[in-house]
Amino acid sequence: MTIQANNYKLFLKTDLFDEKNSNLKIEYTGESYLICSYNYSNKDSYLNTLKNAFYAGTKQFIINPQQYLKLIKLAKDYNLKPKTIEFNDEIDEEDQAYINDLLAKFVQYDLIKADINNPLDEEINNFDLNQDIIPKKLLISKDGDSISIFNNGVLHTDNIEIFEYLNPIFSQLADEVNQ
Numbered sequence: 001m002t003i004q005a006n007n008y009k010l011f012l013k014t015d016l017f018d019e020k021n022s023n024l025k026i027e028y029t030g031e032s033y034l035i036c037s038y039n040y041s042n043k044d045s046y047l048n049t050l051k052n053a054f055y056a057g058t059k060q061f062i063i064n065p066q067q068y069l070k071l072i073k074l075a076k077d078y079n080l081k082p083k084t085i086e087f088n089d090e091i092d093e094e095d096q097a098y099i100n101d102l103l104a105k106f107v108q109y110d111l112i113k114a115d116i117n118n119p120l121d122e123e124i125n126n127f128d129l130n131q132d133i134i135p136k137k138l139l140i141s142k143d144g145d146s147i148s149i150f151n152n153g154v155l156h157t158d159n160i161e162i163f164e165y166l167n168p169i170f171s172q173l174a175d176e177v178n179q
Contacts, residue, residue: 006037008160009049009060010153012174016057023052028163033061033174035155035163061153065128067173068135069121071149072103074169080142082107087127088136088151099123140166 008027011034019026019034028035036053039045050060063071072082084100091099102120127133138149142165147157157163 007040007046008035008037008155008157009046009053010035010155010170011053011058012061012178014057014059018057022056024049024056027160028167030167030171030174032178033170034058040156061170061174061177063135063149063151063153063173065124065134067177068138068151069124070173070176071138071169072106072120074172075140076107078165078169080140080165080169083139083141083146085124085135085139086137087133089131089133091127091133 013032013034019029024034025037026034027037036049038049053060068085075082082103085103087096099120102123106118106120124135134151136151140147140149142162145157145159145162147155147162147166149155
């Protein structure tokens, strides 16, 4: 088991991507994306990672509300467990509990793939369109390990082996964004 205390940043590769001439600390690379580490306790580390990524020919991987919904569905398809969603602005405790209850029910009962109006989709879209509140963080787990996926492409996990489980998911999302 590989345990590290760093945070990570998800980037999209572009046609200009040049890994050999980058100063990035690349921890994992997929066909159309890469994950770099940075030191969370050092603000300059994050800023340098962003700068180095730009010069290496990548762009930031930003996750919008529709991509979060797709991420939840794909996680379920790949036997990962979406656990909680947090939003960029405070929502009242009742709404937060309702959203996470919907998430748990859809994951547990596999309704997330059903051809019905999905209340989770409706609630997230409602917050986005009517209140300008978007998902900020999604917590996903697999076999006791967890990862927080932030809307700005920041990832936090204590075990980088979870990246392997996320590879097909990140690849699919990256391919859709790059089209």
